[in-house]
Amino acid sequence: MSTRELRMSEDALAWLGLALTDGLSPRLAGDLVARYGSPGAVVHARRQLLEADGVPPPVAEELGRAREKAEAEAARLAASGATFVTLADAEYPQRLRAISDPPLVLAVRGRLGVCDLGVAVVGARRASEYGRRVATELATGLAQAGLVVVSGLAAGVDAAAHRGALAAGGETVAVLGTGIDVVYPAWHRDLAHAIVDAGALVSEFPCGTPALPYNFPRRNRIISGLVAGVVVVEAAEQSGSLITARCALEQGREVFAVPGPIARAEHRGPHRLIQQGAKLVTGVEDILDELAPALVARVAHARTTAAEGTLSTVERQVLAAVGGDGGHVDEVIRRAELAAGPALETLLALELRGLVEQEPGKRFRRRAA
Numbered sequence: 240m241s242t243r244e245l246r247m248s249e250d251a252l253a254w255l256g257l258a259l260t261d262g263l264s265p266r267l268a269g270d271l272v273a274r275y276g277s278p279g280a281v282v283h284a285r286r287q288l289l290e291a292d293g294v295p296p297p298v299a300e301e302l303g304r305a306r307e308k309a310e311a312e313a314a315r316l317a318a319s320g321a322t323f324v325t326l327a328d329a330e331y332p333q334r335l336r337a338i339s340d341p342p343l344v345l346a347v348r349g350r351l352g353v354c355d356l357g358v359a360v361v362g363a364r365r366a367s368e369y370g371r372r373v374a375t376e377l378a379t380g381l382a383q384a385g386l387v388v389v390s391g392l393a394a395g396v397d398a399a400a401h402r403g404a405l406a407a408g409g410e411t412v413a414v415l416g417t418g419i420d421v422v423y424p425a426w427h428r429d430l431a432h433a434i435v436d437a438g439a440l441v442s443e444f445p446c447g448t449p450a451l452p453y454n455f456p457r458r459n460r461i462i463s464g465l466v467a468g469v470v471v472v473e474a475a476e477q478s479g480s481l482i483t484a485r486c487a488l489e490q491g492r493e494v495f496a497v498p499g500p501i502a503r504a505e506h507r508g509p510h511r512l513i514q515q516g517a518k519l520v521t522g523v524e525d526i527l528d529e530l531a532p533a534l535v536a537r538v539a540h541a542r543t544t545a546a547e548g549t550l551s552t553v554e555r556q557v558l559a560a561v562g563g564d565g566g567h568v569d570e571v572i573r574r575a576e577l578a579a580g581p582a583l584e585t586l587l588a589l590e591l592r593g594l595v596e597q598e599p600g601k602r603f604r605r606r607a608a
Contacts, residue, residue, distance in 0.1 A: 252313065253278035254325035256305030258343040259312055259445060262298040265340045269326075278327075282306055315446040319420035321348045335464040338490050342443035342461060346419035349439035352410060357387035358526060359462050359487075360403075361480045362396025362472035363505050370396055370473035370505065373497055375403035377470060380523030382409020384531065387438070389414065389466050391458060392427055396472045396480075401434055411438040412465065416458040418448035459483040460490075467530050468493035470520060474508030481508050484517070493529055495520045553577070557585040558605070561595055565604025 257268045257278055271281045274292065281289075282305045289299040316323055323346050324330045330351065335341050345351070358381050360374055378388045378400040388404035390397040392413040404411035413434050417423045419442040422431045434440060443461065444454060459482045463469050469487040471494070474480035484494050496517040499506035513519050518529060550558065560574035560582075572582040586603060589595045596606050 249279055250277065250327065251323070251325050252306065252309040253282045254327065255312060255323060255344050256282050256302075256309035258443070259308045260298060260301045260305050262295060262301065265343050267294075268343055278325075312445055316346055316419065319348070319446060321346050321419045321440075321446075323347065324351065332465055334466065335461065338460065338464040340460070341464065344443065345461075346442045346444075346446070347439050348419055349435040349437075351412065351439045351441060352387065356385070356531060357389050357412070357466040358530065359389040359466045359469040359483065360396065360400035360472065361390055361462065361469065361483050362474055363478060363480065364393050364395040364397075365505075366395035366399065366473050367503070367505060369499065370497075371399040374399035374472045375406075377472070377497075377520070377523050377526070378403030378409075378411070379407045381526065382407035382411070384523070384527055385409075386531070387412060387466075389462055391416065391455075391462055392423070392431065392434075392440075394424055394427075398427060398430060400472075401430060405433055405437055409437070413438075413440050414458055414462045414465070415440060415442040415444070416454040417450050418442060418444050418446040420446045421449060423450040455479055456482050460486045463487035463490055463492055466492065468495060468526065470495040470497065470526060471509050471512055471517070472497045473499065473505040475504055476507045476511060478508055481512070484512055493518070495526055495529075553581065553585055554589060557582060558589055558594060561586075561589075561603050561605055563605065565598070565602055568601045568603060571603055 257263060272278050275281045275284060282302060286299045286303060289302060290296055323344050325344050326336065326341060331345070332351065360378050362370055362374060366374070374396045381388050382404040388400055388409060388411045390400040390413060392398070392401065392415060401411045401413060411434055413431065419440060422428045431440060441461070443457070448454065456479065459479060463483050463486040469484055469492055471480050471484050487494050494512060494517040496509035496512040497520045498509060498513065501510065518525060520526060557571070557575045557577070560571045571586065572579055575582050586595065590597060593606055595603050597603055
């Protein structure tokens with residue numbers, strides 16, 4: 240190992256040690272690193288010096304064990320198939336680095352990649368069928384546009400969002416409120432494996448950390464910190480999803496909300512967000528128009544391609560007869576070499592699928608992707 244690699248390894252372990260120090264917040268740790276010049280200098284500083292600089296005595300004592308704890312945690316991460324990135328690494332997500340209290344270290348299983356063009360889709364654990372369907376559709380559209388879908392691996396909306404991205408062949412990132420080696424809920428183990436193959440699981444908590452209630456608000460700031468915008472699908476007025484939305488606003492992210500029936504409790508959170516200025520979402524285009532308008536056409540093309548892949552032989556025949564320039568209905572029927580009745584029925588079916596549209600004068604043309 241070269242001197243430079245050894246130093247980088249020592250710095251990484253020092254960052255990990257700081258992250259594992261009980262009572263040391265990311266903000267205080269960052270201040271100490273800035274004051275002492277490196278994470279290693281903080282870890283190896285004398286206890287009396289640390290206390291003189293305002294570090295509480297119990298925290299200063301814990302820092303004396305930081306290196307030992309870091310080595311043990313690094314071994315546990317390796318055993319679980321995870322790596323870790325530190326705040327100083329180039330691989331650390333740029334958006335997350337810019338928040339007021341970024342995690343010092345992220346444990347990662349999979350490929351974290353670049354989430355700068357990412358969108359979080361979050362919502363109720365006990366989601367309705369409507370909520371799960373909307374989350375799936377939005378995540379599918381975002382993935383088709385090339386965006387990373389971020390969520391929290393929870394039941395309900397989160398799981399639907401991850402699955403929608405996976406079904407579209409896209410990238411998705413799950414931010415855990417547990418250690419990187421703990422899947423919660425346990426029945427999402429297969430989903431977690433699929434996410435690792437197509438994106439990443441991420442956690443700031445040490446290996447073995449269980450699903451404790453107070454971990455999830457901390458987790459939520461990472462979900463919003465990774466992305467350009469947060470979409471709330473369903474949420475009660477006191478839900479964790481609204482904590483994510485609040486974090487997003489504090490971090491300068493865009494907030495979107497999906498409306499629903501006014502009498503249902505799970506829609507009160509999104510409705511409140513809309514009243515407070517969140518953008519109302521009726522489809523993935525509403526999100527893309529705000530964050531990446533150049534990608535709207537990509538979603539339309541993906542939908543058209545998917546729709547065309549399910550056409551029957553007759554439907555393909557009539558679509559080909561419409562052609563690139565379109566034509567009068569009589570001309571389309573002639574080109575299709577079909578009787579008028581079946582040809583007209585097929586044109587209607589193609590119109591309902593969004594593949595063709597009728598213009599004045601009984602002219603048909605293919606809908607632009």
